[in-house]
Amino acid sequence: MHANAKQKVIPLIPPGLKLACSQCNLRELCLPLGLSEGDMGRLDNLIGGGRKLKRGHHLYRAGDPFESIFAVKTGFFKTDVLTEDGRDQVTGFQMAGEILGMDGISTELHTCNAVALEDSEVCLIPFADLEALSSEIRSLQHHLHKVLSREIVRDHGVMMLLGTMRAEERLAAFLLNLSQRFGARGYSPADFNLRMTREEIGSYLGLKLETVSRTFSHFQDEGLISVQQKHIRIMNIPRLKSLLAPADGRIR
Amino acid sequence: MHANAKQKVIPLIPPGLKLACSQCNLRELCLPLGLSEGDMGRLDNLIGGGRKLKRGHHLYRAGDPFESIFAVKTGFFKTDVLTEDGRDQVTGFQMAGEILGMDGISTELHTCNAVALEDSEVCLIPFADLEALSSEIRSLQHHLHKVLSREIVRDHGVMMLLGTMRAEERLAAFLLNLSQRFGARGYSPADFNLRMTREEIGSYLGLKLETVSRTFSHFQDEGLISVQQKHIRIMNIPRLKSLLAPADGRIR
DNA sequence: GTACCCCTTTGATCTGTGTCAACCCAACCA
DNA sequence: TGGTTGGGTTGACACAGATCAAAGGGGTAC
Structure with missing residues (x-):
């Protein structure tokens, strides 16, 4: 059974109750890494509680004033940039323990969009406060x-x-990267559900959705993975890895 | 002869001579931006003098221990990443006032190579000292x-x-970006010399050198630019810009 | 529970860019 | 000064991936 097959992220935190960094099981992946007990307490104090987002909702949009960065507590996000002329590039997918919004520091405005790909929750970290604390x-x-x-x-x-x-x-490379990140979070590295569409994968990888779909099918034919819609099972990690190390001749 | 075949980093600066940030005409582009007189003096104190590099020499290499970041004072650099399996990707070109080496903070090791594409000089900014000063x-x-x-x-x-x-x-996009950066430094935005080869441009842009060459020729035929080897003159900036804003239909 | 719509898959064809190859040029060195 | 060599240009051809098209399936919303 796939570990994270149907994860409906049910917001479990009763209103008003705030999970502190010091209690959070992501603290080894997230911002507080390496802090002492006491210092972590101080970080707890500045983190402005959580914010829940339904699937499809924006955490922020390009052009929004930058005030905070965000740590993903649960769920899954994508970030993308879009230009006036209609280009759209997915710049990343973020999961628990990863930080969102750092692109906004430079201009005091967010430069990309962050969208929840499933019901999600983030910690809000006011950046001015974080700077103040980090100077101490x-x-x-x-x-x-x-x-x-x-x-x-x-x-x-x-x-x-x-x-x-x-x-x-x-x-x-994309599948192996997801695999590794799921693994690091205690989920199966070989069996997971994609949260994004073929089109979003394609945008991230600079491919068309049809190519993504065809290549998945091809991997399946080769016995490397099995795909059913969003569900992926990696059957042969070493062989998948070997695709990334082309034989000596094949240096492009 | 390969420019970077036999690189030895030779520190050429005459001992004792050091251009302070406060005197530097790049201070509006570089790290000290926005500092008061007094604070700039404190920054001067930590900057470890300059370092000169001949063309083709490495400022640092992937795997080198990370100790400092660098500000380009004069000259021109490229950074590139190369993987075990022989892939080589140029990740950027840096000119005066731009900062090099920030990729090394995360692992305490440099993760890419930085090579001078012409005789160049950098300021060395010890990162631990910079962190100490920036917390004040x-x-x-x-x-x-x-x-x-x-x-x-x-x-x-x-x-x-x-x-x-x-x-x-x-x-x-590449030419317009260079143009804009040369312009910001007081050079002609329409008339400049490329410091990198067609192959390096290609690596940066994800193209083969032949495609780079052909496309330059094509731009020249269209009257957009004139090219002679490394010398570029942009004849028609607006039309070059218009290439980036595809007609409505042409959304890929 | 059902209907609709979006996502996905697959096929046929087209095309932009890679590949291979030959030649030219300019800079550098002996 | 002439030879060498790395960089650049150009041509012919091949192919990976885009494009266009059509049909099926699953999830979501009502």
């Missing part, structure tokens, strides 16, 4: 910088993917 | 965050380019 807590400051830097490194990975990989390689 | 100077802290965030936003732009644009559009 050096380990928090340093960790914040790491989180920002990690986002840059992640983006470089996406550039590599978009700049150098073929459709099969992109999809394999 | 709020405006510096905030500006550092903006610089990190701006890099994220820039990367999103590259993703958009790689994910949604055709070759012509990519090249047009």
